[in-house]
Amino acid sequence: GAVVSQHPSRVICKSGTSVKIECRSLDFQATTMFWYRQFPKQSLMLMATSNEGSKATYEQGVEKDKFLINHASLTLSTLTVTSAHPEDSSFYICSARLQEHYGYTFGSGTRLTVV
Amino acid sequence: QKEVEQNSGPLSVPEGAIASLNCTYSDRGSQSFFWYRQYSGKSPELIMSIYSNGDKEDGRFTAQLNKASQYVSLLIRDSQPSDSATYLCAVNPRGRMDSSYKLIFGSGTRLLVRP
Numbered sequence: 001g002a003v004v005s006q007h008p009s010r011v012i013c014k015s016g017t018s019v020k021i022e023c024r025s026l027d028f029q030a031t032t033m034f035w036y037r038q039f040p041k042q043s044l045m046l047m048a049t050s051n052e053g054s055k056a057t058y059e060q061g062v063e064k065d066k067f068l069i070n071h072a073s074l075t076l077s078t079l080t081v082t083s084a085h086p087e088d089s090s091f092y093i094c095s096a097r098l099q100e101h102y103g104y105t106f107g108s109g110t111r112l113t114v115v
Numbered sequence: 116q117k118e119v120e121q122n123s124g125p126l127s128v129p130e131g132a133i134a135s136l137n138c139t140y141s142d143r144g145s146q147s148f149f150w151y152r153q154y155s156g157k158s159p160e161l162i163m164s165i166y167s168n169g170d171k172e173d174g175r176f177t178a179q180l181n182k183a184s185q186y187v188s189l190l191i192r193d194s195q196p197s198d199s200a201t202y203l204c205a206v207n208p209r210g211r212m213d214s215s216y217k218l219i220f221g222s223g224t225r226l227l228v229r230p
Contacts, residue, residue, distance in 0.1 A: 006158075034217060043203060043222040044159070093158050097216050104149070104205075104218060109158040 002028045004096050006107025013084055013114055021079045021110045023094035030096035033077035034104075035069060038091040050077050084114040118142060119206050121221035129229050134191040136224050138204030141185070147207035148180055149218065150189045152200045159203055163189065194228045201225045 003026045013019050023033060031052050036044040048064075050056040050071035058064045068080040081088055094107040120139050128134045136150075147166055151159035163178040165171045165187065171178045177190040187206075191198055204221040 032216060036220075044220045046217055046219070049217055091156075095218070103161060103164055106158040106160070111156075 002096070002098050002105045004030070004094060004105050004107040006094055006110060008110060009108060010111045011113070013112070015085055015114055016083055018080055018082045019084055019112060021081075021092055021094075021112075023077050023079075023096075023107045025075045025096050028096075028098065029074035030077070031074060032097045033071055034095040034097070035067075035077075035079050036093045036095065038093060044093065081112065084112070086114045088112065089114045117221075118208070118219045119204055119221035121204050121224045123222055124225040125227045126224055127227045127229060128194050130194060130196060132194050134194045134198070134226055134228070136189040136191070136202050136204075136226065138187045138221055139185055140187070140206045142206070142208040143182075143185060145206045145208045148178070148187045149205040149207075150176075150178060151203040151205060153203055153223065154200050162202075191226075194226075196228045196230050199226055199228045
């Protein structure tokens with residue numbers, strides 16, 4: 001089946017540094033990728049929608065200059081958390097829409113801890 | 116009013132019983148509905164998708180959709196302890212101009228199956 005590979009699975013970084021999270025679609029082309037954030041015991045909150053070759057669309061309240069999204073190819077989308085702070089510590093998950101079957105597949109998630 | 120609402124639970128059922136999980140949504144133009152299972156610390160995995168009114172069965176799982184009532188449910192027959200997880204209802208509000216196929220998640224219902 002369609003697989004989205006997400007890396008890294010865990011990352012610890014110092015406050016003020018930047019962290020890049022990658023999501024690759026392994027056996028299909030993902031024209032659209034969604035980025036979610038999940039805090040403990042809460043649901044997935046959509047942060048932004050990225051479309052290959054165009055600017056990402058951010059949800060209300062999400063700082064686009066802090067969460068940089070790049071979707072330069074049909075198989076790779078990246079999320080960069082810039083100038084990370086402890087409140088950015090969360091579980092970040094990407095998801096790709098499968099055009100043929102109209103379903104969605106998720107990456108395995110990245111646990112970000114900012115110290 | 117939240118776009119997708121679920122009872123947070125926990126819903127506790129004995130092994131072998133039927134677990135019934137419910138979800139309501141606010142956007143009447145929504146077209147696609149999904150149930151995901153999420154274990155602690157893991158990303159969601161798709162259980163069922165449903166697009167038309169009525170029931171859809173897959174093994175021990177049955178999804179039910181009633182668009183007039185804006186209600187979708189998931190029944191799990193012969194519940195097993197391994198079914199203990201958080202179940203997320205997700206809706207694609209394609210009726211909106213700005214929906215762009217994104218999924219909106221409910222807060223999830225925690226299911227506990229007692230041995």
